[in-house]
Amino acid sequence: MYTGFFQLAQVPFSLTPDTSFYLGLPQHEAALNVLHTAINSGEGFIKVTGEVGTGKTLLCRLFLKQAPTNWQMAYLPDPALTPLELRWALAQELGLKFSANIDTPQLLQLLQRQLILLVSQQKRVILVIDEAQALPNDTLETLRLLTNLETEQQKLLQVVLFAQPELDQRLSSTAFRQLQQRITFSHQLTVMNTLQIRHYIAHRLAIAGCFTPLFSDTALRLLHHYSRGIPRLVNILAHKCLMLAYGEGRTQVTWQHMRYAAADTPAVKATGHHLPIVGPLLMWLAAWRVAR
Incomplete structure (x- = not known):
């Protein structure tokens, strides 16, 4: 997995409801x-x-x-x-x-x-x-x-x-x-706004052991757009973005990674966003690099 590449002690965006990652929004x-x-x-x-x-x-x-x-x-x-x-x-x-x-x-x-x-x-x-x-x-x-x-x-x-x-x-x-x-x-319960998503991402990365920004500003804005502020979708997209960045050997998630991750997520595609059709291919590429 990408944890070693990004110097993370654990996966920061798991779907398991882990109370150690709780952020008091x-x-x-x-x-x-x-x-x-x-x-x-x-x-x-x-x-x-x-x-x-x-x-x-x-x-x-x-x-x-x-x-x-x-x-x-x-x-x-x-x-x-x-x-x-x-x-x-x-x-x-x-x-x-x-x-x-x-x-x-x-x-x-x-x-x-x-x-x-x-x-x-x-x-x-x-x-x-x-x-x-x-x-x-x-x-x-x-x-x-x-x-x-x-x-x-x-x-x-x-x-x-x-x-x-x-x-x-x-x-x-x-x-x-x-x-x-x-x-x-x-x-x-209400969803997260853009500022809360930024805080949420930084908080979970810090709990996982990373204190440097791994997501570009544009990627974070797109993350709010595609996730609609829903924490589970934020986790799914952020996890896939880190896989994509790792697959390309990049140390920061870009807006392109976010679009590809959204294209590979059915809950986002169902909302009718215009997304690239090559997302699943890049996800396979990232998985291939992990398996090497």
Whole structure:
């Protein structure tokens, strides 16, 4: 790979949501502030939405990582669960040990007892669900019913949903009006502007061990144009540009590299940009040099 050529300790633009690369942009810090405020206020449902690639999973992982010791976190990365599977998954996340042949009423009783026990230990129990737009309708209703569990002073369970905007569309229907009213705190992630992208690129390169500018000014302007400020697309394009520069033995990414990288990225081509048709060929050339 190109890391040695650019004197990088690691790949700076991986698609894996790595919290060590987190940059506290205002839109992401605002989301974290909303989450902490809502949890400390004892709200039942909190929602963070954003378009594909805007950093929801990274924020989710950071939120879990930063949780104070008095928060009992339950995390469900796969929301495609039936109501019963949801209850089982929550029970397991809360550390319950039980026989697999118990019925639903017994499972609910065990869940309620465990929640009461945790609250008596001064714990806030928080269920975090990523990709929540994929929750089936009946599972969403089960979530609402679970948040009905409460003492006279507080909810026994709080729920944080990270989702694409499709969840908002579903919740706007009359079938979910009760659940929508329960969501008292929400935040919508926005994309990065040009200045933020420059800061983002420099930050990730610095974390990877490089403190010299590897991208020309024109390349960075094109990066904002082609990525539309979406962090995932920024990572994809920046990674491909470094491959191209390495393939040509160049120590800086140029605007030509950015155009070729965009031509090789379906999510960019789908927007109708006029791009060169030789992008994939140069990507193959860069890969060939890496394999040598």
